Amino acid sequence: MSDMTTSSSGWAPNANGARRRRTDKLATLLGMIAAGILVLVLTSILWTLLSRGVTGLSAAALMKPMGPPGSGGGLANAIIGSLIQTFLALLIATPLGLGCGIYLSEYGNRQNRFASCVRFVSDVLMSVPSILVGLFVYQILVAPFGHFSAFAGSVALAILAVPIIVRTTEDMLRLVPIAMREAGAALGATRWRVTLFLCLRSAKTGVLTGILLALARVSGETAPLLFTSLGNQNWSFSLNRPMASLPVTIYQYAGASYEDWVQLAWAGALLVTMGVLAINIAVRLSARRG
């Protein structure tokens, strides 16, 4: 507020009308250009993906596993690998994130040092470079066992997903009116019942949104998978072995000098982007309706 008074002391709105209107027009124009640039970038990305990706996106690409250049390989094992690792990651991250979010909102008031510590750490984890998460998981789950594994990849993705779930769960539970908790307690319900069956239930949509957003964020991640699940040319369903994933395959194929690999990379990129954007749009639509 002090800022306001100082800046308004030298400010006379009625002076220099013409000049102020000109500045306003110029600012409007520049703002529109800025917004236009961002929209243009999105269109350019989508256009590039569509124009280059659709040609590589055939039934063969979706059904066949990866293969050496020129052999007509596809992306099937990478797609399935991505699905397995992402869902395993969510399976790990959801209970952890929910638990942590519940703790922060129900038990973590301002006096609780431990809670504010956890809140800070969760914030840090949300912004930690994803490649460092990959390095970390490499050191705890790959190096000691001597081999890359899909499980390690899932854990790396889970570490990225947890803070998002924690944040939305805490925020959504805090929105539940205190009267709801009091009503539950007045009926003789224990605290855990109130939390799980009243609060969590009424915050269901918001919490689900958080989980979906975490899914969207995680399914395009490449860096944490490079040193953990590594990628695999063949079919593999074992969590104990390297597993292919779409983002890593894109990374390997995009820089290759074989025409068909680059084409597959674009097809994969199109798939990943469409998936991620579809989740985001679905979340936004349901949020608007809710």
Add this chain to the structure above:
Amino acid sequence: MTLAPARQPDKVSVPETREKRSRADTAFQAIVGGCSLIVLIALGGLVLLMGVGGQEAFRTFGLGFTFRNVWNPVANDYGAWAPLFGTIVSTLIGVLIAMPLAFGTAFWLTAIAPPKVAAVVGTAVQLLAAVPSIIFGMWGFFTIVPFMARHVQPFMMHNFRHVPGINLLIHGAPFGTGLMTAGIVLAMMIAPFMTAVMRDVFSAMPGMLRESAYGLGATRWDVMWKVVVPWSRTGMIGATVLGMGRALGETMAVTFVIGNVTSVGWSLFAPRSTVASLIALQFPESPAGSLRLSSLLALGFILMLLSFASLSLARMLRKDRK
């Protein structure tokens, strides 16, 4: 939702002793507290392991490791300065481009665009923020890099080759890859994110202030510059710092477009490398227990500190405002 309270009584009317019930509550608190503890340990472990893994590099080269300008796997001689330089400069370029973009977009969306248009453009910007980083990398590699190589760099060379000072910044063969390209791609990545935060900050301002200014006859830009900006200055800086934190650790997008040469120099158009891109490229070929691996982990530790510092700064600014 409305049914839940009504159904609650017959659920809890099962006779439970007070002791049993309090035990269940304690167990519940222990479980959710345990989840929190795991999250806490995860980050602690992350920082610790980076530090421990990089210990050997710091022991061999001393703390000066950070500022040694050498990265020579053949001679087994490493220093962090070249990738660190690349990280810092590409991030700065990215933030410098992204800041006006995000500010302009947020201004236009909150104050000028008709609500329906603002909704569409706002959604587009948020979708852009959700595009995975590897897609930005590919897009940058196949569209920005050729554009820089064919148009921007030749243009710069032609017009500014003889201007002292600037000629140093644009020196180099037109590869298209380099710090400038990386900065541009980073800017496009972080600008939508910064826009979203700035929009939140702008619309958090009490409407009364805005309306009073309009009532005094202010133009929309007057309101923006003289009322909204002073009111939300810390929030805007916080948004910028958060965007900077993202740019610092960005891996995939940068790896595609920076050219990956470990060197330091004035030219913004020369290929360089960043901490994250160097880790992504060299980690797979570094044998376990080698000095090279340790140096990469030490780099990771430094990057961790950088991103930690930027987040703490952003949080401090946010607290300031409250």
